Amino acid sequence: MPSCPRCDAPTDDGDRYCAECGAPQTEDAAEELDEYVQRQAQQVAGGGGGGEGGGDSGGGDGFADMADLNDREQLWRRGCYVVGYGTIVIALSIGKISSIPLILAGIAILPPIRRLTARPLGSSLKREVMAGLYAIFALIGVALYVLL
Template sequence: MKTCPRCESSIDDEARYCVDCGAPQTEAAAEELDEYVQRQAQQITGDSGAGRDGSGFGESADAADGDGFLSTEELTDREQLWRRGCYVAGYGTVVVALTLVPQIGAFPLLLGGIVILPPVRRLTAGPLGSPLKREVMAGLYVVLVLVGVALLQFL
């Protein structure tokens, strides 16, 4: 058995990749991995413009990862301000709702606070096929907060 030059773990003599770190062990495997990485990079750069063409993403999506969403560095100042405002409103509403938990109106407030948080938008993208627009999220927030406030006032 030979050892991996990258992580020094024991591997089979015929192994093309290390089972521990994934490093290619042959020249052919290294070329294959390089081609794969280049194809993935082209696919990502080719798809990155799809978010701004009205295909459901509309404005930039509120997430910081590589699956169709823009990172924080790529957001405009206005979009960063919107995201920060959503965090403030969401967490503030959640805190207020948690202080009112025994009352029935706290639950719509809690849901409203959760709905406005930017990560929820990313989480809805999987089941729905595309993230909800931020206007929809803000509308849900307003409706849930109004229902919660009404329940707190009248019950």
């Protein structure tokens, strides 16, 4: 009975991988494993890419997983989450009527809003539009806070 060259566990003649350590037992299995590892390394290294200049990238609905986005788009999304949730927390701590526009501002800049508005509008909002909505609602909220 043959054994695994890596761990010396007994294997059958038809086994492609060792049941104990997972080492490939045939040349085809070794090539398959090597191709899989190379694909995973490309994904980790950012081989999925993404568009420059603020456009959407990825799947058919205009959205991609975070792993498929370039560094600039990932930074934009993370910043939007921080600013959006931070604005909402500040608005909730104010507790006045001026907090309503601030809550709307925080919601307007959150990245999931792009996906939610894509179907009724026909396409997703560009990030410049999101930032503009945020600025308008935030200015209204701050003005109401100062005036009231």
